[in-house]
Amino acid sequence: AIDPNFDQNREPVGEENGVTVWGPVDEPEQLGIHGTHVAVDYDICIADGACLENCPVDVFTWVDTPGHPASEEKVEPTHEDQCIDCMLCVDICPVDAIDVDGS
Ligand code: SF4
Ligand code: F3S
Incomplete structure (x- = not known):
């Protein structure tokens, strides 16, 4: 699962x-x-x-990631500023790949 403390444990690149x-x-x-x-x-x-598909405010857009071992597409949180913190995406992701502040 995604590290909920990634902003402390990783560096922006x-x-x-x-x-x-x-x-x-x-x-x-x-x-x-x-x-x-x-x-x-x-x-x-x-x-x-x-x-x-389920985000009520369409935060995500598809991007191509050719050559990545887990999948060759990913979702970019392009409109993360519009998020209403409903937590649906956090709950629905089958591999726990998403963290929303407050989750
Ligand atoms: Fe969309 Fe997830 Fe934010 Fe809900 S928590 S508004 S599903 S990005
Ligand atoms: Fe979304 Fe990727 Fe999970 S597309 S539901 S974050 S596996």
């Missing part, structure tokens, strides 16, 4: 699609955690899609 990326990153096999308020561990996400 850059930005993609407007969201912070927390390392370590070693493309294409290791992609780190994307987002801060809504955070997705790209190394755990298997592209199930339930988060994206």
Whole structure:
């Protein structure tokens, strides 16, 4: 599961699609955690899609991650600033890849 204390245990290494990326990153096999308020561990996400399909405010967008061992697509929390903290994505993800502040 995603480390809920990632913001203390990892360092920000850059930005993609407007969201912070927390390392370590070693493309294409290791992609780190994307987002801060809504955070997705790209190394755990298997592209199930339930988060994206069910988020009431459409926080997520698909991105291609060719060559990643867990899945070749991931969800970017592109609109994390719109999150209403309903926690649906945290509860629904089958591999616990998402952390939302307060969860
Ligand atoms: Fe969307 Fe709710 Fe997850 Fe926020 S907590 S990203 S509003 S599903
Ligand atoms: Fe990935 Fe979990 Fe969403 S596997 S696509 S973060 S439901």
